[in-house]
Amino acid sequence: MMLVRNDHAAHAVRVSEIASETAREYFRGRLGIEFKADESPVTQADKAVEAKVREYLQEHFPDHGIVGEEHGVQGGDRREMWIIDPIDGTRSFLSGHPLFGFLLGHLVDGIADLGVVAMPALNEVFLGVQGQGATLNGESISVSEKTQLEQAILYVNEGDKLHRDHPIVFDRLMQSGQTRRFAYDCYPHALLAAGHVDAVIDYDLQPYDFLPVSALVQAAGGIMTDWDGKPLNLSSDGKVISAATPELHTQMLQLVHG
Missing domain, CATH: 3.30.540.10 (Fructose-1,6-Bisphosphatase, subunit A, domain 1)
Structure with missing residues (x-):
């Protein structure tokens, strides 16, 4: 490439x-x-x-x-x-x-x-x-160096949709992170790229929502994938996770899959 x-x-x-x-x-x-x-x-x-x-x-x-x-x-x-x-x-x-x-x-x-x-x-x-x-x-x-989810600042985007469609995942999220915030759209991911937020879970997005953001997060040293840990592309399903470190990313994947 x-x-x-x-x-x-x-x-x-x-x-x-x-x-x-x-x-x-x-x-x-x-x-x-x-x-x-x-x-x-x-x-x-x-x-x-x-x-x-x-x-x-x-x-x-x-x-x-x-x-x-x-x-x-x-x-x-x-x-x-x-x-x-x-x-x-x-x-x-x-x-x-x-x-x-x-x-x-x-x-x-x-x-x-x-x-x-x-x-x-x-x-x-x-x-x-x-x-x-x-x-x-x-x-x-650049992203933060946080590696433990229980010590992380976690943003939950599209919380109302997550609660409706994935209530078990939502309940797990409500018990995760040191600090949790509900939000929408691109800004939490940008804050992650700048080192202020450690992890973001997002849902029901389109490629124009997540592909520009993924380039930013990864250029800043972070990781952004779908909920299965796969790289994002035009065919991705719109469920995404951003994380500052590989350790946090692994813990977020484990959280959504139980």
Whole structure:
């Protein structure tokens, strides 16, 4: 697998700036909201952000494919692709909650080698590049060294869905970690990449939700897989675990499988 080029990283950061500027124009304003077939909301902002990102990528990388949440797949047979979640956390966005993100990943043969997690309302940009490490606003970051789950800061994403669909796993989670927090979307994984959180369990995600984030977590020295410990790709089932260390990752896998 080729290492991502430095100009890809520079372009990715520029794209995140454009996306963040566009999202802020709509945030806490009057939004036109629709609901998709799965009842998840989509706003005018989602569509506007993705349109601007696609325009930029098509101009600078005309030979690359694009996968976006709102506008689908373009050039799906290309070896190199970009994957976009224009607003990760639309429910947060439309309720004025600042912990929504913008996600961008660069894929080679379906595997993410670059990931951006931008937090427009917080003016934070996390960047992870395979073989080159991870940064937050240009400053180097890395995961924690925590190895014991009972001493870990554990974030449980999509807790309501986990409780509904996997109540036994949910009960185990409620007895795990030194500190537990409920959350949604990309930010807990970004906090893990920066060393503030030790483990995150997530559920019911799409590739545009987890592939950009996985590149960031792994570039920061962490591990992000599905619940069976398999690497993430476009065909993964949307159940994911992020962990700062191999030891924590093993304990999280044991937790979900009993």
